[in-house]
Amino acid sequence: MNNFGVIELASTKTTHAPGWAYVPDTGPSQAAAALAPTNRKRAARNNQNTLSYSDVSARQDVKIRKELEQLDKDTHKDVNIPIPAKAGRVQQKHTPNVRKILQSQKTFANHLDDYQALLALAETNPAAAAAAALAAGVNNPVSKGGGGGTTAANSASGTPAPQQPPGGADKGGVGGSKRSAAAAKRAAAAEAKNKKKQPAQVEKGRRDEQEDVEMTDAPQTEEPTTETTGEVTGAEKEREGEGEGEREGVQPQQPQSYPRDGTILSAYQRPPPPSHPADNDPLLVSRVPPFPTDDELRALMTAPPLSYLDARAAWGDEERKYPARTFCDVCGYWGRVRCIKCGARVCALDCLDVHREECITRYGL
Amino acid sequence: MVGGRKSRSAGPVPPSTTLILDNGANTIKAGFVTDEKTDEPRVIPNCLARDRHKKVYIGSDLEKCKDFGEISFRRPVEKGFVVNWEAQKEIWDHEFFDDKAPQKCDPSETRLVLAEQPNSLPALQSHCDQMVFEEFGFASYYRGIGPAFNAYQDVQDMFRTPRAPDPIVELPAEVVLLVDSGYSHTTVTPILQGRPLHPAIRRLDVGGKLMTNYLTRLLSVRHFDMRNDTYIVNEMKEAACYVSLDFKGDLEKTWKGTRGERRESYLTGAGIAKDYVLPDSHTRFHGVVRDYEPAATSKARRLAGGVSTEDIITLRNERFAVPEVLFHPPDIGMRQPGLADLVMQSLSVLPVGLWPGLLANMVVVGGNALFDNFIQRLQTEILERVPDDCIVRVARPANPITSTYYGAANFAKHEHVEKLAVTKQEYEEHGAGWVARRFAAGLGVDS
Numbered sequence: 001m002n003n004f005g006v007i008e009l010a011s012t013k014t015t016h017a018p019g020w021a022y023v024p025d026t027g028p029s030q031a032a033a034a035l036a037p038t039n040r041k042r043a044a045r046n047n048q049n050t051l052s053y054s055d056v057s058a059r060q061d062v063k064i065r066k067e068l069e070q071l072d073k074d075t076h077k078d079v080n081i082p083i084p085a086k087a088g089r090v091q092q093k094h095t096p097n098v099r100k101i102l103q104s105q106k107t108f109a110n111h112l113d114d115y116q117a118l119l120a121l122a123e124t125n126p127a128a129a130a131a132a133a134l135a136a137g138v139n140n141p142v143s144k145g146g147g148g149g150t151t152a153a154n155s156a157s158g159t160p161a162p163q164q165p166p167g168g169a170d171k172g173g174v175g176g177s178k179r180s181a182a183a184a185k186r187a188a189a190a191e192a193k194n195k196k197k198q199p200a201q202v203e204k205g206r207r208d209e210q211e212d213v214e215m216t217d218a219p220q221t222e223e224p225t226t227e228t229t230g231e232v233t234g235a236e237k238e239r240e241g242e243g244e245g246e247r248e249g250v251q252p253q254q255p256q257s258y259p260r261d262g263t264i265l266s267a268y269q270r271p272p273p274p275s276h277p278a279d280n281d282p283l284l285v286s287r288v289p290p291f292p293t294d295d296e297l298r299a300l301m302t303a304p305p306l307s308y309l310d311a312r313a314a315w316g317d318e319e320r321k322y323p324a325r326t327f328c329d330v331c332g333y334w335g336r337v338r339c340i341k342c343g344a345r346v347c348a349l350d351c352l353d354v355h356r357e358e359c360i361t362r363y364g365l
Numbered sequence: 366m367v368g369g370r371k372s373r374s375a376g377p378v379p380p381s382t383t384l385i386l387d388n389g390a391n392t393i394k395a396g397f398v399t400d401e402k403t404d405e406p407r408v409i410p411n412c413l414a415r416d417r418h419k420k421v422y423i424g425s426d427l428e429k430c431k432d433f434g435e436i437s438f439r440r441p442v443e444k445g446f447v448v449n450w451e452a453q454k455e456i457w458d459h460e461f462f463d464d465k466a467p468q469k470c471d472p473s474e475t476r477l478v479l480a481e482q483p484n485s486l487p488a489l490q491s492h493c494d495q496m497v498f499e500e501f502g503f504a505s506y507y508r509g510i511g512p513a514f515n516a517y518q519d520v521q522d523m524f525r526t527p528r529a530p531d532p533i534v535e536l537p538a539e540v541v542l543l544v545d546s547g548y549s550h551t552t553v554t555p556i557l558q559g560r561p562l563h564p565a566i567r568r569l570d571v572g573g574k575l576m577t578n579y580l581t582r583l584l585s586v587r588h589f590d591m592r593n594d595t596y597i598v599n600e601m602k603e604a605a606c607y608v609s610l611d612f613k614g615d616l617e618k619t620w621k622g623t624r625g626e627r628r629e630s631y632l633t634g635a636g637i638a639k640d641y642v643l644p645d646s647h648t649r650f651h652g653v654v655r656d657y658e659p660a661a662t663s664k665a666r667r668l669a670g671g672v673s674t675e676d677i678i679t680l681r682n683e684r685f686a687v688p689e690v691l692f693h694p695p696d697i698g699m700r701q702p703g704l705a706d707l708v709m710q711s712l713s714v715l716p717v718g719l720w721p722g723l724l725a726n727m728v729v730v731g732g733n734a735l736f737d738n739f740i741q742r743l744q745t746e747i748l749e750r751v752p753d754d755c756i757v758r759v760a761r762p763a764n765p766i767t768s769t770y771y772g773a774a775n776f777a778k779h780e781h782v783e784k785l786a787v788t789k790q791e792y793e794e795h796g797a798g799w800v801a802r803r804f805a806a807g808l809g810v811d812s
């Protein structure tokens with residue numbers, strides 16, 4: 001198992017065994033070249049120790065993955081701290097919903113898997129998803145508007161009414177085809193285990209999100225109740241005195257109404273900032289991007305939430321250009337040298353010695 | 366009382382008291398709000414803890430614990446969301462509903478405003494709603510995302526924007542780009558007039574927990590095994606870590622040098638090295654940061670003063686390499702963008718016309734905002750990514766940990782709460798699905 005790389009610190013010098021080398025590492029290709037044995041005898045002698053570049057990088061990949069898992073954990077060891085028995089507290093009677101929720105031992109990962117399975121099902125076969133949802137005991141209580149619930153996807157978007165009988169999960173999958181029936185069953189089983197909630201939305205953008213919402217946007221005036229004297233960065237300092245610095249800051253010569261024609265965001269109503277001799281200098285004129293229309297803003301402000309996984313930021317084109325910084329496994333300085341056995345990086349000979357001890361423990365001589 | 370299902374249903378008059386809960390993975394921020402008064406929140410450890418003598422502490426009882434060596438935790442909140450209600454109920458009962466609860470609450474006469482993390486799973490939200498009404502029996506309830514509550518604060522005051530004395534502050538703030546960096550993760554949420562722009566909310570899975578675990582690993586490799594002492598390591602992280610404004614420079618200053626040649630900056634510590642005195646569980650219950658004493662002196666001191674009982678770890682690049690992960694996740698092999706690129710990814714799905722307003726009104730909350738230089742580094746990196754004439758301002762409220770609480774408290778006094786909160790009666794009439802959809806739909810925009 002990954003032990004966080006805990007190792008015995010080597011206090012005495014050890015000689016360099018075959019398979020160890022001080023390899024200045026300036027990139028994968030060179031490292032690979034340096035690793036490739038040029039001498040057959042040597043290759044034969046080292047065949048236990050010398051790994052191909054892909055083996056080495058595979059070892060590193062596994063190591064990194066394990067380390068990331070470790071970093072994500074709440075506790076190093078599995079802990080089980082039972083709820084202490086209570087003296088004098090009367091055991092409350094729970095509703096069936098509450099009883100199920102309290103008994104659930106599902107982890108976040110379990111819940112996420114369930115949700116993803118249901119999303120996948122809804123995508124490939126909405127009818128089966130609806131069936132699965134129904135089978136899982138989901139009742140979509142009709143709300144005032146009753147606008148939704150006409151499509152299969154929508155009928156799967158409900159969560160049960162509190163009075164829902166707990167036995168509702170027994171109907172099983174009733175999908176149209178064999179495959180969908182199986183999928184529905186799987187989803188139903190997953191759902192029925194110890195919870196019976198459904199995603200409020202199984203198909204993006206299909207929900208009737210307008211219903212039952214009264215809308216106004218008149219901001220109310222209120223006295224501030226909190227004292228915030230925190231910290232602030234000072235890019236605005238050069239522009240001090242320009243008011244709220246929000247829109248007016250980037251376009252000092254903008255006339256009074258900005259955004260124009262909008263009603264959702266208030267127009268700028270204060271006097272324009274004091275004129276500056278350079279206001280008309282063509283080199284200093286800021287280009288103001290067009291302000292979104294009310295329709296655009298309305299769409300943004302009423303759009304439904306993304307799913308958990310969709311909100312997770314992934315690497316875009318920019319991030320791929322991040323310089324790959326590598327660090328010494330031992331001391332944390334730049335990892336300029338690569339261990340040819342496991343691919344680990346170290347900064348120099350001192351740390352290579354230390355690393356070797358660990359490497360032998362992990363991968364053998 | 367708990368589960369007061371038989372108590373009077375909420376009539377047309379909403380409860381006059383609101384319980385605000387920012388139910389975080391590490392701590393709960395809790396307090397009562399009435400029209401007249403906003404409590405200072407209690408910050409309650411959201412965990413069951415067991416020390417090495419097998420004594421179990423629930424929530425705020427942890428303050429009675431003196432010896433945090435090998436203490437272990439059970440947390441109801443995982444990845445920012447309440448997952449284990451058995452444990453969460455135990456803690457809430459202990460803090461709010463038991464006879465001797467320190468913040469005694471009668472749910473049948475109270476409205477609950479609960480802050481949750483963005484992009485939760487519908488099943489978890491529904492569990493929460495069912496517990497609130499069916500088990501605890503709150504008269505009225507709103508569950509909203511924590512970042513958006515922060516818009517119900519005087520954001521311009523955080524930026525010290527020049528303005529007339531005693532300005533009339535309109536809440537919610539018109540435009541805020543909120544960065545929430547907590548225990549479980551870090552999120553970016555653009556907010557217009559209190560409404561979160563959901564398509565642009567982005568998450569980086571780096572939070573306080575990961576950074577504490579990372580520091581634990583570094584210490585375990587370089588000093589000694591602290592894997593069963595993450596509580597102590599976390600204290601060390603909070604006391605000693607900082608965000609570097611010159612990562613390469615700081616890394617050079619903390620390198621020991623090549624074999625046999627110790628660098629001068631390494632020997633002196635270069636102002637970066639610090640000694641951390643570990644708690645000894647007899648006389649010192651919390652660790653202490655000290656200026657670095659070069660080894661020679663400390664050896665001399667030890668000889669002079671007899672046997673030293675202090676366990677000291679000298680922290681060098683650990684001090685800044687740990688928070689660096691927020692800005693450069695590939696450093697630990699993580700394939701996610703750093704915080705500045707997280708902000709840019711969020712903006713990239715919004716009309717360019719909104720960028721200036723959002724960039725000029727960035728607020729950072731959450732415990733990680735307490736790292737020195739956090740907002741300076743974020744500002745610097747964002748300036749590198751936007752056109753020259755863009756104004757980028759980043760502010761940190763006086764207390765980034767309780768900021769969401771105070772925002773939610775202002776929200777609880779704002780007319781918006783009446784548009785969003787759901788009564789127990791409505792829940793019983795329309796069901797949990799209806800409640801979930803109503804909360805998800807939010808305020809809407811205009812009529």
Ligand SMILES: [Zn+2]
Binds near residue numbers: 333347351
């Ligand atoms: Zn090294």
Ligand SMILES: [Zn+2]
Binds near residue numbers: 339341
């Ligand atoms: Zn190795």
